[in-house]
Amino acid sequence: MESKAAVNMLSALGHEGRLAIFRLLVKAGPDGIAAGEIARTLDVLPNSLSANLNVLSHAGLIASRREGRSIIYFADYAAMSAMLGFLMEDCCNGAPEICAPLGAILDRAKACAPGAVC
């Protein structure tokens, strides 16, 4: 990943509202959530939400599909993974102390990876 793409993603997530949106979408999984439901869940105005969804989308962190009258947004896992990889490469090269403590989280992720209940 290029530095510029990482900057775009980081600055997109560096906003309370957008981080909340993204977290919601990540937890929602591939099914995603309709814009209106996001607005209701997070209690934000639809137009503000639309603007923030646009920022996240341009950063490559989320994508969307239309479903009837609704537009469903969902997180782009590959992009998120690439961004985390970029940050980790960056620091593990010079400082394994940063990444090593993340092992526990990683192990849990690996264990759950196949789609188990966990």
Added chain:
Amino acid sequence: MESKAAVNMLSALGHEGRLAIFRLLVKAGPDGIAAGEIARTLDVLPNSLSANLNVLSHAGLIASRREGRSIIYFADYAAMSAMLGFLMEDCCNGAPEICAPLGAILDRAKACAPGAVC
């Protein structure tokens, strides 16, 4: 880590110049780098650099110590680790697909952790 702290860190890193500074400091290790040397290395004005160091510092990503006339900046590994942990917890809970691919990076970090040459 609270969401607000994460937002501060993410938005601090969501700036090309600051991301460059932070990457430099992470690679420099605990010894850190003097402000002046950072400015020369990245070719930025000292006052702009100072402003950006201040942002990173307030976000908790870096810290500093005085050494003679110079002020040495160094990355806060624990903070960086906490931020990555926050993001990974967030996504691994709902989406192990994101974190699982990071295993290779993690393994390398673990292998290097003791301070080997690698």
Added chain:
DNA sequence: TCCATATTTCCAATATGCTCGAATTATTCG
């Protein structure tokens, strides 16, 4: 076609962030 729903786009006001020159503080050394 007409209406209700879902979402986006447009626009203006406000706020925040960025950059750069100039001045200021802190430290070391002669």
Added chain:
DNA sequence: CGAATAATTCGAGCATATTGGAAATATGGA
């Protein structure tokens, strides 16, 4: 003390981001 070096702070100008109201677009159903 005075000069030189290192870094920060101040302040203005410019750019960008954020917000919210109002209007516009798209879809589905009566």
